[in-house]
Amino acid sequence: MNKKVFVISVLLAFFACFPVLFSNPYWIGVLNDIWLYAILGLSLNWIVGHTGLFNLGHAAYYAVGAYTAAILSTRYNIPILWLIPVAGAAAGLFALAVARPIIHLRGDYLAIVTIGVGEIVRIALENDIFGLTGGSNGIFGIPRPEIFDMRLRRPWQLYYLIGGFLLITIWFFYRLEQSRFGRALNYIKEDETAAEGSGINTAWYKLAAFVIGAVWAGMAGTLFAAKMTIISPGSFNFWESVLIFAIVILGGAGSIPGVILGAFLLVGLPEFFRNFADARMLFFGAAMVLMMIFRNKGLLPPLVRKYAGVPRVRGGDA
Amino acid sequence: MEFFLQQLFNGLAVGGIYALVALGYTMVYGVMKLMNFAHGELFTMGAFLGLTLLGTFAFTEVLGPFGGVFVLILMVMGMVAIMGVLLERVAYRPLRNSPRLSAIVSALGASIFLQNAIMLMYGARFQVYPHGILPNTPISVFGVDIPLLRILLFVVSILMMAALYFFVQRTRIGTAIRAAAIDQDAARLMGINVDRVIQIVFIIGPALGAAAGVMVGIYYGQINFTMGWIFGLKAFTAAIIGGIGNIPGAMLGGLLLGVLEAMGAAYISTAWKDAIAFAVLILILLVRPRGILGERVADKL
Numbered sequence: 001m002n003k004k005v006f007v008i009s010v011l012l013a014f015f016a017c018f019p020v021l022f023s024n025p026y027w028i029g030v031l032n033d034i035w036l037y038a039i040l041g042l043s044l045n046w047i048v049g050h051t052g053l054f055n056l057g058h059a060a061y062y063a064v065g066a067y068t069a070a071i072l073s074t075r076y077n078i079p080i081l082w083l084i085p086v087a088g089a090a091a092g093l094f095a096l097a098v099a100r101p102i103i104h105l106r107g108d109y110l111a112i113v114t115i116g117v118g119e120i121v122r123i124a125l126e127n128d129i130f131g132l133t134g135g136s137n138g139i140f141g142i143p144r145p146e147i148f149d150m151r152l153r154r155p156w157q158l159y160y161l162i163g164g165f166l167l168i169t170i171w172f173f174y175r176l177e178q179s180r181f182g183r184a185l186n187y188i189k190e191d192e193t194a195a196e197g198s199g200i201n202t203a204w205y206k207l208a209a210f211v212i213g214a215v216w217a218g219m220a221g222t223l224f225a226a227k228m229t230i231i232s233p234g235s236f237n238f239w240e241s242v243l244i245f246a247i248v249i250l251g252g253a254g255s256i257p258g259v260i261l262g263a264f265l266l267v268g269l270p271e272f273f274r275n276f277a278d279a280r281m282l283f284f285g286a287a288m289v290l291m292m293i294f295r296n297k298g299l300l301p302p303l304v305r306k307y308a309g310v311p312r313v314r315g316g317d318a
Numbered sequence: 319m320e321f322f323l324q325q326l327f328n329g330l331a332v333g334g335i336y337a338l339v340a341l342g343y344t345m346v347y348g349v350m351k352l353m354n355f356a357h358g359e360l361f362t363m364g365a366f367l368g369l370t371l372l373g374t375f376a377f378t379e380v381l382g383p384f385g386g387v388f389v390l391i392l393m394v395m396g397m398v399a400i401m402g403v404l405l406e407r408v409a410y411r412p413l414r415n416s417p418r419l420s421a422i423v424s425a426l427g428a429s430i431f432l433q434n435a436i437m438l439m440y441g442a443r444f445q446v447y448p449h450g451i452l453p454n455t456p457i458s459v460f461g462v463d464i465p466l467l468r469i470l471l472f473v474v475s476i477l478m479m480a481a482l483y484f485f486v487q488r489t490r491i492g493t494a495i496r497a498a499a500i501d502q503d504a505a506r507l508m509g510i511n512v513d514r515v516i517q518i519v520f521i522i523g524p525a526l527g528a529a530a531g532v533m534v535g536i537y538y539g540q541i542n543f544t545m546g547w548i549f550g551l552k553a554f555t556a557a558i559i560g561g562i563g564n565i566p567g568a569m570l571g572g573l574l575l576g577v578l579e580a581m582g583a584a585y586i587s588t589a590w591k592d593a594i595a596f597a598v599l600i601l602i603l604l605v606r607p608r609g610i611l612g613e614r615v616a617d618k619l
Binding site for chain 2: 282
């Protein structure tokens, strides 16, 4: 058997059995958080890692999804799992409206604008916009997800729900990476001018990539709302965006295993160091600086030119 | 009308602080094309160091209120300038030739590090500046009573900015800074020590930010380890509004942002005050991406 397939099967088997082997709800809860952040990380990875757009306000789209699901499920009693596509669409539409005018901005300008968008969304939520978001208290009493009349309330049930969604996410982004669309993005990231010159509509591709990432963040927001049953603006502040961004960068921008590893390190590892809770962010900041100095491609960078997307300058059979 | 004038002066006072912080951003951006996220934390550090020094030495008792605050600000500026140089050495210099993304992430990391270092040193709670360090009698301007503190704040900011402008326009080092901002390689060929220029920028910027920090402490009376984040972001917004890399632009942008915010808070809603700043930012970038006075720097690349 292929070594890669073997490693993946072992990991899958281990995590599939995890709740059975270790029935400790605390650690299952930690893994649920890791899965959720891995989904968010993969969605942002599509924007930052594959397209090179510095989005430092990803929590905004996550928030739009979470609030859409929370509002619809508490007011109209719609089962929350049905709302996953609705929340994704809402986040996607919002991203489309926001990103269309700003997508052409250069890297750091885009970063600062996305921070601004994130803050505006948070302030809007805090100010109970349209009387829907419940102000700084947020929305509570969000119904638990249900599958075949079974209410998912225990950590292990949510574990399989969120884990299942993570698998779908991995599959989706893996396929997208290999697709024509993914290869075009790769090309744009390598050399935008050349991509433009060879007839790729770079603005359209960037916008599409941004929206896809936002849609996925919105869907993750639904899972978050379902898991917590309470959401408030505090969960979607700037540091949340930074955490997701750091997961992508430290793990390895553009690499699916890298992003998952990033989620494990930045969300899981701190749980082992609970005693140093106050100093956690200090190490986190220092790690970001040191990583950039010594290993700026992340811990598990993508394997370059694994798939023949970008033809080399001379020769090559693309 | 009176209400309007009051808001205007209020806005100018706060705008002066935004402008001072914005100068640090704009100078670093002008020379290094780097968004120094950690600048806001240096500003916070200034505020906290000011408080510590106030508690350690009886400045105002020995030197009188104005002389005392003057010496206090100078000391804090010096201390934070050293931190600025260290920051550049540790977090930015090794990344001078790396991709932009790396430098931005490093800046973010440095910002998180410093913010939490301040929290661990001083605690997460609000700290209170002693009341009445400076006399705050209202003074009548155009028939409106303005607290003296607000006027002082504005005047001191303007003086510092004027000094910086003179320094950059009229001195040899200032010329070197301007040259390095246009083209580092060309400046190097003309015999300018670019490393030195960057160091000087990381002395001046943080020093001005630190002065702003102390002034905020005296003005608002309360400081917190997270304050640098929002002030920093707004100052950066101010720098972009004015045209990043452009020193008069940063001043103009800061004052404008302060006034816009004060007006927004007065005539629209206080709760949306922070959102107004970012809305203005997005609007400016859509309509005039180079900012009001920006011509050259934002155009590159």
